[in-house]
Amino acid sequence: DAKTTQPTSMDCAEGRAANLPCNHSTISGNEYVYWYRQIHSQGPQYIIHGLKNNETNEMASLIITEDRKSSTLILPHATLRDTAVYYCIVRPFLQETSGSRLTFGEGTQLTVNP
Amino acid sequence: DGGITQSPKYLFRKEGQNVTLSCEQNLNHDAMYWYRQDPGQGLRLIYYSQIVNDFQKGDIAEGYSVSREKKESFPLTVTSAQKNPTAFYLCASTQAGVGQPQHFGDGTRLSIL
Numbered sequence: 001d002a003k004t005t006q007p008t009s010m011d012c013a014e015g016r017a018a019n020l021p022c023n024h025s026t027i028s029g030n031e032y033v034y035w036y037r038q039i040h041s042q043g044p045q046y047i048i049h050g051l052k053n054n055e056t057n058e059m060a061s062l063i064i065t066e067d068r069k070s071s072t073l074i075l076p077h078a079t080l081r082d083t084a085v086y087y088c089i090v091r092p093f094l095q096e097t098s099g100s101r102l103t104f105g106e107g108t109q110l111t112v113n114p
Numbered sequence: 115d116g117g118i119t120q121s122p123k124y125l126f127r128k129e130g131q132n133v134t135l136s137c138e139q140n141l142n143h144d145a146m147y148w149y150r151q152d153p154g155q156g157l158r159l160i161y162y163s164q165i166v167n168d169f170q171k172g173d174i175a176e177g178y179s180v181s182r183e184k185k186e187s188f189p190l191t192v193t194s195a196q197k198n199p200t201a202f203y204l205c206a207s208t209q210a211g212v213g214q215p216q217h218f219g220d221g222t223r224l225s226i227l
Contacts, residue, residue, distance in 0.1 A: 042220050101149075
């Protein structure tokens with residue numbers, strides 16, 4: 001899987017947008033970008049994924065640059081419950097039906113402040 | 115609501131004892147996975163199953179066993195052969211198909227008495 005680089009920590013004010021960057025400069029053409037988050041002592045929660053187009057769902061938006069070497073996860077109106085470690089993962093999409101494993105890096109600790 | 119249920123949330127094991135962690139999903143997902151997470155570390159794959167009555171070893175299968183008798187269930191047994199079982203165990207599942215994400219349960223924390 002391609003290596004990803006994320007900032008170690010970020011802060012955001014409650015109600016403001018949280019923009020979490022991820023660098024994946026060695027991404028291949030058959031690899032998706034996935035975002036998960038993990039709140040302490042809970043299982044990872046899937047947020048969103050994309051290949052090359054921007055994506056939006058009820059939780060967040062994913063902006064992928066045209067060269068696909070970086071992406072940004074946007075939480076439009078952060079709340080205190082969004083405080084968690086956010087993981088950016090790059091994986092070949094053809095692995096989904098095989099023994100694929102998710103490789104979590106260090107992630108970004110997002111702290112939403114009142 | 116559809117989801118993945120892991121039980122128990124906390125489990126304690128005595129020396130020489132086998133313990134079984136439960137994982138049930140009602141998402142009608144085909145593939146299921148067991149991961150282990152240690153403090154400050156990422157996920158390591160223990161076993162996975164793509165179809166009923168079939169499963170494969172992951173990266174750290176020694177000391178663990180699984181079964182997949184039903185599509186919705188994938189229990190993990192931590193045997194006495196696993197000398198360092200203290201960890202956070204996560205079960206995940208995914209639907210077959212290109213790009214489908216894995217979804218996780220809330221985990222079982224196993225400790226040694």
